[in-house]
Amino acid sequence: xxxxxxxxxxxxxxxxxxESLAAKLGxxxxxxxxxxxxxxxxxxxxxTIRGRGYRLVSRIDLLDCASVLAEISSDYxxxxxxxxxxxxDSTNAEVVRQFSAGSVGFxxxxxxxxxxxxGRRGRVWQSPRGENLYLSMGLTFHGGFGVLDGLSLVLGVAxxxxxxRLGMSEVGLKWPNDIFHRDGKLGxxxxxxxxxxxxxxxxxxxxxxxxxxxxxxxxxxxxxxxLAKACPGVDWSRNQIGGAIIEAVLEAVSVFSDxxxxxxxxxxxxxxxxxxxxxRARGGEVEGVGCGIDDAGNYLVRTADGIIxxxxxxxxxxxxx
Ligand code: BTN
Numbered sequence: 001x002x003x004x005x006x007x008x009x010x011x012x013x014x015x016x017x018x019e020s021l022a023a024k025l026g027x028x029x030x031x032x033x034x035x036x037x038x039x040x041x042x043x044x045x046x047x048t049i050r051g052r053g054y055r056l057v058s059r060i061d062l063l064d065c066a067s068v069l070a071e072i073s074s075d076y077x078x079x080x081x082x083x084x085x086x087x088x089d090s091t092n093a094e095v096v097r098q099f100s101a102g103s104v105g106f107x108x109x110x111x112x113x114x115x116x117x118x119g120r121r122g123r124v125w126q127s128p129r130g131e132n133l134y135l136s137m138g139l140t141f142h143g144g145f146g147v148l149d150g151l152s153l154v155l156g157v158a159x160x161x162x163x164x165r166l167g168m169s170e171v172g173l174k175w176p177n178d179i180f181h182r183d184g185k186l187g188x189x190x191x192x193x194x195x196x197x198x199x200x201x202x203x204x205x206x207x208x209x210x211x212x213x214x215x216x217x218x219x220x221x222x223x224x225x226x227l228a229k230a231c232p233g234v235d236w237s238r239n240q241i242g243g244a245i246i247e248a249v250l251e252a253v254s255v256f257s258d259x260x261x262x263x264x265x266x267x268x269x270x271x272x273x274x275x276x277x278x279x280r281a282r283g284g285e286v287e288g289v290g291c292g293i294d295d296a297g298n299y300l301v302r303t304a305d306g307i308i309x310x311x312x313x314x315x316x317x318x319x320x321x
Contacts, residue, residue: 003036003038003042003044004037004086004288006025006032006035006036006039007056007062008022009025010046010054010055010056011059011062013055013059014055015049015052015053015055016053016054016055017052017053018032018033018053018054020051020053021054022166026078027271036048036054036219041268042129042130043055043129043130043247043252044060045057045058047283059235059237060130060233060237061130061212061213061237061238063084063242064084064241065084065111067237067239067240067243067247068082068242069082070220070243071239071240071242071244071246071247072246072247073076075248075249076247076250079105079106079250080105080106080108080137081098081103081105081106081107082109082110083109084110085109085111086111086112087111087112087113087115087129088109088111088114089114089115089116090117090118091110091135091136091206092118092136092190093110093116093118094108094109094111094136095109095137095138096109096138096192096205098138098195099194099205106137106138106139106250107138108132108135108138108246109135109136110242112130113128113130113134113307114127115127115207117134118190119188119190120188121314125190125295126220127209128214128217130169130213131211131213131214132210132211132212132213132214132226132238133187133208133209133210133212133238133241133245134198134204134207134209135207135209135242135245135249136207136208137208137209137246137249138205139203139205140197141203141204141257142201142202142257144196144202144253144306145193145202145292146198146226147239147257148193149260149296149297150260150261150264150296150297151191151256152176152177152189152191153173153176153177153268153293154252154256154264155177155189155191155206155208155249155252155269156263156268156271157173157267158245158248158252159179159189159248159268159303160172160173160271161178161248161252162226162244162245163244165244165248166240166241166244167231168181168227168230170230171186171271173271173272174273174274175272175274175293175299175310175315176218176297176299176314177189177191178218179224180273181224181225182224182230184223184229185211185222185223185224185225185306186210186211186225186226186231187208187209187210187211188208189206189208189261190206190207191205191206192205192207193205208249210227210241210245211217211224211225211226211227211229212227212228212236212241213226213227213228214226214228214229214237214296215228215229220296224243226292227241234291238285239268252264259262259280261296261297268291268293268297269292270294272293273288274290274315275291275292276289276291276301277289277290277317278290278317278318279301279314279315279316279318280300280316280317280318281301281310281314281315281316282310282313286301286303286310287303287318288301288302288303288308289301289302294309299315
């Protein structure tokens, strides 16, 4: 948001005169008026109170690097390089650029909006300004691509852990890692593998999109939810959620790097939204009852021909006629 300094001053919800805002920001009253107009054009709800000044009607959840870092414990904070942007094509693409520029450690990028947000399977990820969390983390693993089996599911477990620590309940996972609340998709994770750097060193970009304040959406082709819809009483802060997710992902990745997928199988299965439900996979070629995952993280479907592991593609609920 271009008028961020102005919004920060107004964010206490009190009335501020044009004169006091101008003095605090070191600009003219006319410049303040123009900034108010621009902020309103960007979606801020500001009312003018005649003879007294301006007031922000609803709180704006601004992103702020220091506030995200304040949520992360010092050991993990040391390991990351956090960038918070007003706008970017895709936070995943930005992490790739940072990796290419030689970033070491864990580059992490959060943006207020994305102009080319990417979803799984080539889909577009709607990324309106100021509404949701768009967060990508660059992760480095040793041992070649083989050590990444199950990583995608581990990231799903980490995001659910973070949301539960923030007080959410009834958060589920749809294989491999869609985040669900009741029947609506709350978020998704796009895992993109970079090449092998040197013998056995692989870089991965984990992009997490989580609906936070969104109350309406165009072009989302499936039932969706947001934290605000799921828990309307909570004053959700994207800085706090971002910090909690970064911490939970780093925690999970550290266990995964040491011990592999083993410790994540049960935590994933506890959140399986398709457990004991009629499902279909491989475009309808496999139909049966969802029964969790195997040791490698493949989804298991109990069919008339036995249990079939599904390694790729989508699992969906089977609609009975
Ligand atoms: C999905 O299709 O379910 C995965 C969506 C992943 C979206 C996130 S938003 C942050 C990161 N940047 C992107 O362009 N995509 C991921």
